[in-house]
Amino acid sequence: MAFQISKVTARVSVPVITRVLEKQQLSRGVKFTVFHPAANTPPCARGGINIATRSEGKRFSVSSGVFSRSVAVLLGAAGVSAAALSSSAVCAMAARTPINLDTDKSDWKETKKELLSMSMKERRELYRTDYISLDKVPVWKHSGAASAKSLYKANDELNQKISLFRGDITKLEIDAIANAANKTLLGGGGVDGAIHRGAGPLLRKECSTLGGCETGEAKITGAYGLPAKYVIHTVGPIAHGSVGETERRALRDCYYNCLRTATENQLRTVAFPCISTGVYGYPPEQAVEVALKTVREYLEDNPAQMDRVIFCVFLKSDDDLYKSRLPAYFPEDVLPKSKL
Numbered sequence: 349m350a351f352q353i354s355k356v357t358a359r360v361s362v363p364v365i366t367r368v369l370e371k372q373q374l375s376r377g378v379k380f381t382v383f384h385p386a387a388n389t390p391p392c393a394r395g396g397i398n399i400a401t402r403s404e405g406k407r408f409s410v411s412s413g414v415f416s417r418s419v420a421v422l423l424g425a426a427g428v429s430a431a432a433l434s435s436s437a438v439c440a441m442a443a444r445t446p447i448n449l450d451t452d453k454s455d456w457k458e459t460k461k462e463l464l465s466m467s468m469k470e471r472r473e474l475y476r477t478d479y480i481s482l483d484k485v486p487v488w489k490h491s492g493a494a495s496a497k498s499l500y501k502a503n504d505e506l507n508q509k510i511s512l513f514r515g516d517i518t519k520l521e522i523d524a525i526a527n528a529a530n531k532t533l534l535g536g537g538g539v540d541g542a543i544h545r546g547a548g549p550l551l552r553k554e555c556s557t558l559g560g561c562e563t564g565e566a567k568i569t570g571a572y573g574l575p576a577k578y579v580i581h582t583v584g585p586i587a588h589g590s591v592g593e594t595e596r597r598a599l600r601d602c603y604y605n606c607l608r609t610a611t612e613n614q615l616r617t618v619a620f621p622c623i624s625t626g627v628y629g630y631p632p633e634q635a636v637e638v639a640l641k642t643v644r645e646y647l648e649d650n651p652a653q654m655d656r657v658i659f660c661v662f663l664k665s666d667d668d669l670y671k672s673r674l675p676a677y678f679p680e681d682v683l684p685k686s687k688l
């Protein structure tokens with residue numbers, strides 16, 4: 349019978365405690381018994397630990413990083429001696445500081461690992477912004493208005509993987525959001541600024557270890573205080589109105605390398621802002637063709653790797669543009685499904 353660690357009051361997350369216990373090679377079937385601590389209880393063991401054993405239904409509670417004198421835990425019954433859970437392990441459990449996403453004083457690696465080990469429910473308590481869950485982002489549907497000439501064959505399986513969402517990309521609770529960054533990767537303004545503000549200072553701390561990013565390249569980091577799990581940073585071409593083959597190729601590389609990076613990290617839901625169409629001046633009516641073509645061809649080549657690609661537009665003009673061009677790249681499957 350496995351033990352169950354019920355609600356942890358401190359941000360010493362359930363996985364942390366179970367990992368510590370697992371590290372001690374604790375067999376399943378561990379049975380906890382409460383006893384009043386002997387004199388040699390480790391100094392940090394002054395808190396209550398919140399472990400409920402199904403059979404006994406007893407509950408104890410972990411306080412903020414210290415154990416109350418009244419409770420310590422002795423592993424028994426399963427033949428696992430208290431020494432198996434060494435005092436340093438108990439201290440490690442107790443001493444774990446709660447996650448603080450508002451300061452860059454924390455260790456970004458530890459924080460990122462801890463966040464990625466949490467359940468969505470636990471992570472939601474730490475978001476620095478409100479969030480929009482994926483089920484609230486509908487799959488794109490043809491409006492039925494006269495649509496553009498199809499450039500590809502109708503493919504309903506691919507059409508089901510596309511969303512057009514007008515709003516703030518920082519709120520999307522998905523695997524990864526793409527960031528239209530600059531080469532320093534140290535933040536700036538526009539969507540880049542919004543992502544860094546939402547994530548908190550640990551994002552810049554991790555970005556500062558990446559050595560920047562070349563135009564067209566993509567680099568992945570944690571997302572910290574954002575509802576997304578990861579941020580994939582890419583640097584679009586600076587077009588300032590005029591676009592040649594170099595800029596087109598670079599923008600295509602942004603979308604392709606973000607998708608490739610997502611697939612390499614087993615990420616299946618990704619959102620893109622309108623890369624390069626703000627400060628970098630890429631004409632939106634040309635950028636939309638590159639974005640849709642690259643995503644369509646990536647999905648055709650990798651249909652099993654991606655569940656959803658969200659085109660996250662911010663401006664009404666971009667919303668209208670994508671609505672008018674999506675039918676050309678993701679044409680409606682008008683043939684009636686055979687009844688067979």
Ligand SMILES: NC(=O)c1ccc[n+]([C@H]2O[C@H](COP(=O)([O-])OP(=O)(O)OC[C@H]3O[C@@H](n4cnc5c(N)ncnc54)[C@H](O)[C@@H]3O)[C@@H](O)[C@H]2O)c1
Pocket residue numbers: 515516517518528529530535536537538539540541542584621622623624625626627628629660661662663666
């Ligand atoms: N002062 C600065 O350093 C400064 C100022 C503005 C923008 N930037 C940014 O501009 C450069 C990149 O240019 P860019 O044209 O690729 O990016 P951008 O200027 O951020 O524009 C890209 C697109 O993102 C849209 N957008 C803005 N905020 C959001 C949001 N919260 N959610 C979704 N979409 C949004 C914006 O409307 C535009 O369509 C980078 O340097 C980046 O830092 C820097």
